[in-house]
Amino acid sequence: MSSKSKETNKKSAGRFIIFIKHAFSIVQSTRISAYSCKYSRRDYTQHQLLTLLLFKEYRKENYRTIIWNLEEMDRIRAVLGFKTIPHFTTLQKFLCRIKSLYFNLLLKNTLKRFYSDDGTISITAIDSSGFTSGYCSHYYSERTGKNRKHFLKTSIAVDTNQQLITGFVISKSRVHDSQHAFVILKKCHKTRRSECYVMDRGYDSEKMHRFVRETLNAISIIPPRSWKGTEHVWGKYRKEMTENFDATRYRKRFLVETKFSILKRRFGADLKSRLFQIQKKEISCKIILANLDRCIQFVWIEVFYRA
DSSP, X not given: OOHHHHHHHHHHHHHHHXXXXXXXXXXXXXXXXXXXXTTOOOSSOHHHHHHHHHHHHHTTOOHHHHHHHHTTOHHHHXXXXXXXXXXXXXXXXXXXXXXXXXXXXXXXXXXXXXXXXTOOBSOEEEEEEEEEEOSSOHHHHHHHTOOOOEEEEEEEEEETTTTEEEEEEEESSOOOHXXXXXXXXXXXXXXXXXXXXXXXXXXXXXXXHHIIIIISOOEEEOOOOXXXXXXXXXXXXXXXXXXXOOHHHHGGGHHHHHHHHHHHHHHOSEEOOOSHHHXXXXXXXXXXXXXXXXXXXXXXXXXXXXX
């Protein structure tokens, strides 16, 4: 093996070790207990299995492949404290069993790595996209001429400064953007208060402006829509948007689309699960990984400047 390939393998191994240490630390800081009940076999802790699940999504592998590769990853097993390697069905059944609540806690714990207790976000951008749920290959769909894929609508809120996902909402059916927006605004404001929220025209309504400004005491920047080709704009806050639109802050909105692009390219846009509840957990893992990846980027930057 050449020296260049050896150096590449060392960097890759180091990146995986850093990820495992960060993920294991965040998982242990949640309120999840070490074992699901007092009658558990206690072969593996829930912290170990949850970290391994995140590692599977991080490498974009299936249950069998991650277990096969784990047999050759001595340093990874040492960090996680695995005495024996679990069967791939153990990992799959754990994902079905774990509550979705813990994924929300994991997301909050990733944010604690970047913010102080009294810190606020200057601008938060909100947008929605879809993750593909298909049970057949793309080749089969092309050959038969049948598109059998379904999309799960997902809305996220992104801190435009730190490029972190501060909240998300997932629905099985197609719903209007505003239905997700009210839910995600409440969640984000409880987790980390923002001074300004920017959204595209799809979220434009007087009710949305009033909720952000009067209930959340924040600034809302949403370009107004024209109805049926008319230029008339009704509503106090919508008229304010027409007269004094802050284009400088609104330009930050494209960063949420950038985050969606990174999320899908880095961790995959297709879902492998069939059940909706498991699909939600799969998307939650991808969102948590996006924040964890930011942690690792900062670690590598520190290592680079020290060197």
